Amino acid sequence: MNIHEYQAKQLFKAFGIAAPQGKIVTAAADAVLAAQDIPGETWVVKAQVHAGGRGKVGGVKLAKNMAEVKQYAIDMLGSRLVTKQTGLEGLPVNTVLIEKTYPIKHEFYLSVLVDRASERVMFVCSVAGGMDIEEVAAQTPEKIITLLVDPAAGLQSYQCRKVAFDLCLQGAQVRALEKIMQGMYRLLLEKDASQIEINPLVETDDGELLALDAKINFDDNAVALHPDILEFRDQSQEDEKENIAQQFDLNYITLDGSIGCMVNGAGLAMATMDLVKLKGGAPANFLDVGGGTTLEKVCEAFKLILSDKNVKAVLVNIFGGIVQCDVIAQGILTAVDEVHVQVPVVVRLEGTNAEKGRELLNNSDFGIVAAENLASAAEQVVALANNEGMNV
Ligand code: GDP
Ligand code: MN
Numbered sequence: 001m002n003i004h005e006y007q008a009k010q011l012f013k014a015f016g017i018a019a020p021q022g023k024i025v026t027a028a029a030d031a032v033l034a035a036q037d038i039p040g041e042t043w044v045v046k047a048q049v050h051a052g053g054r055g056k057v058g059g060v061k062l063a064k065n066m067a068e069v070k071q072y073a074i075d076m077l078g079s080r081l082v083t084k085q086t087g088l089e090g091l092p093v094n095t096v097l098i099e100k101t102y103p104i105k106h107e108f109y110l111s112v113l114v115d116r117a118s119e120r121v122m123f124v125c126s127v128a129g130g131m132d133i134e135e136v137a138a139q140t141p142e143k144i145i146t147l148l149v150d151p152a153a154g155l156q157s158y159q160c161r162k163v164a165f166d167l168c169l170q171g172a173q174v175r176a177l178e179k180i181m182q183g184m185y186r187l188l189l190e191k192d193a194s195q196i197e198i199n200p201l202v203e204t205d206d207g208e209l210l211a212l213d214a215k216i217n218f219d220d221n222a223v224a225l226h227p228d229i230l231e232f233r234d235q236s237q238e239d240e241k242e243n244i245a246q247q248f249d250l251n252y253i254t255l256d257g258s259i260g261c262m263v264n265g266a267g268l269a270m271a272t273m274d275l276v277k278l279k280g281g282a283p284a285n286f287l288d289v290g291g292g293t294t295l296e297k298v299c300e301a302f303k304l305i306l307s308d309k310n311v312k313a314v315l316v317n318i319f320g321g322i323v324q325c326d327v328i329a330q331g332i333l334t335a336v337d338e339v340h341v342q343v344p345v346v347v348r349l350e351g352t353n354a355e356k357g358r359e360l361l362n363n364s365d366f367g368i369v370a371a372e373n374l375a376s377a378a379e380q381v382v383a384l385a386n387n388e389g390m391n392v
Contacts, residue, residue, distance in 0.1 A: 001218045002050040003232040006097045008214035011191070015183040017198075018176070019211040022099035024048070031073035032066045034098050042101045045072040049091040050237035052199075052215060053083035055131045059093075062101065069098060092236050102210065107200035108167055109133050112184045114194050115148070121155075121188060123147040123181065127167055129200040155185045169203075176209045191229055192222035241285075241304055248300045250289055257282025258385045260305035260314040260343075262298075264289050264323075272317045275374060281382035284311045293323050299335040306341060313385040315377060316347040325349040325357030336366050344369065344384040348377035 009019040023034040035043045047059035054060050059081045063069040073096050082090035109129030115122035128136040128143045136143050145166050149155050160178035169177055184196050197215040204210060223229055235243055245252030251266065259281045263269035266288045273283045285308065289301050305314055318328050332347060346369040349357040361370040369384075371377030 001220055001223050001229070001233060002237065003216055003218070003229070004048040004050065004095065004234065004237075005046065005214050006048055006095070007232045008196075008216045009211070011187060011216065012183070012211055012214055015187040017180050017183040017187075017211055018209065019214065020044075020099045020102065022097050024095050024097050025073060026077070026095050028070060028073040028077050031070050031096070031098060035063070035066060035069045038098060038100050040100050043069050044099045044101050045069060045076065046097040046099065047076045047079075047081050047093040048095040048097055049081050049083075049086070049093060050234070051081070051083050051085040051091055052213075053085045053131075054081060057081065057083050059083065072096075073098075094234075094236055102202065102208075102212075103205040104200075104202045104212075105205050105207075106203040107212075108202070109136075109144075109199045110180070110184075110201045111195060111197040111199070112181075112188050113196070114188075118148055120151060121149040121185065123149070123163065123184075125163055125167060133199055149185065155182060169209075173203070173207060173209055180209060180211070187216075191226055192219045193217060194219045241307060244300075245287075245304055248297060250287060250297065250301055250304070252288075252301075252304055253286040254308065255283050255285050256310070257284045258310050258312040259381055260284045260287075260308065260311040261317070262287050262289060262301050262305060262314065263317045264291065264293055264319060268317060268319060272315065272374070272378070275378040276315065276382065279375075279378045279382045281378070281385055284308050289318075291322055293318070293328060293331070295331045295334055298328075298331045299338055302335045302339045302341060306339060306343070311343060312387070313344045313346065313381050314341070315381040316345065317374065317377065318347075318349055318351075320349060320351030320354065320357070324353045325351055326353040326360060329357035329360040332368070333360065333364050333366065336368065341366070344381075346371055346377050346381040346384065348374050350374075 006024050012019045025031050025034050043063045045061045045063055047054055061072040063072055076093045076096050079093050080090035081093050107130035109126040111124045124146050126144050160181045164174040164177045193216050195217045198211040200212050202210050202212045239254055242252055259276050261272055261283050263272050269286055269288045276283050289297050320328055347361055348371045358370040361368045369380055
């Protein structure tokens with residue numbers, strides 16, 4: 001689960017990580033009042049979306065007076081921000097963060113995450129922080145430094161000092177960095193975050209270290225243990241289809257191909273996607289309808305798949321063990337009728353009463369293809385999606 005920058009900064013505060021003073025507003029009319037509460041001559045206005053890369057597309061603006069604060073808030077609120085990290089549709093800006101500004105001497109990169117390869121918590125840092133960190137990592141990887149934490153010993157002072165020296169920090173800054181790193185480490189463990197990123201971590205003109213940006217991802221499987229984190233959830237930033245799927249207990253993930261997939265069982269769903277790829281197609285989604293497939297679930301699954309305008313054909317792959325294939329076939333027919341499915345549907349049914357199920361599908365008026373086996377089902381659905389006119 002992702003949260004907004006301003007929420008991450010609230011957590012930073014609770015864990016002793018220094019960040020700029022700021023206020024959020026959801027209406028442009030409140031922007032000036034909020035800025036008046038923040039000392040200084042200039043302010044930064046930041047669009048709150050669950051994505052980085054805002055600075056490069058007008059999602060972070062430096063306001064030199066109150067009129068600009070207001071104008072930037074008007075421009076941002078209610079718009080959709082498209083960054084390198086969002087899809088083409090972007091994400092809605094419903095909140096802006098107004099912050100105190102600082103003269104910046106240097107921008108560092110500092111993050112902590114769970115490194116799967118070493119099975120340890122890892123810090124990643126760089127002197128070359130800021131908006132071009134991806135390029136730094138790609139072109140000058142030697143500028144990226146990593147540090148692994150021993151889970152038994154925890155994060156050691158000497159490790160923080162080493163990072164501080166690598167970042168060319170001195171004196172009180174070394175202790176300040178250690179405080180930030182210890183705070184990040186504690187936050188990661190206590191709240192089951194999977195990644196905390198500060199980019200940039202800045203050194204101000206008077207030598208202070210501050211988290212100017214803040215990004216935190218939480219482990220979805222642990223977030224139920226943290227009601228305070230769950231409160232931060234903002235569904236407007238999430239994939240609408242994935243949220244609907246959750247309501248119906250369907251495991252759905254949007255992909256960018258043209259073949260909608262409806263499968264029971266996550267393993268079979270993945271194998272089905274592999275096979276679609278092998279036959280030259282591209283899946284539009286991952287969808288596991290689960291074990292006890294009901295008519296309601298099949299209907300909702302069809303609705304979800306078809307709400308994606310890229311879908312040119314649907315492949316249903318159901319292994320009928322607990323549920324019998326003829327019951328499933330009846331469910332598919334009802335769903336196709338109710339949801340007014342307009343694209344070709346190829347069905348592969350296997351298991352109890354498979355023959356009976358195929359017969360029902362073949363005798364329907366909907367032109368559903370009941371395939372004999374999975375390989376041929378995949379082949380047919382790819383051909384249909386590519387509009388190659390297979391005989392239906
Ligand atoms: P991102 O592009 O979504 O990662 O947004 P950031 O919060 O990292 O902001 C992008 C850039 O805006 C930063 O790298 C800074 O250079 C600049 N910026 C953000 N806040 C301030 C500030 O308070 N003062 C100044 N001078 N620049 C800022
Ligand atoms: Mn940033």
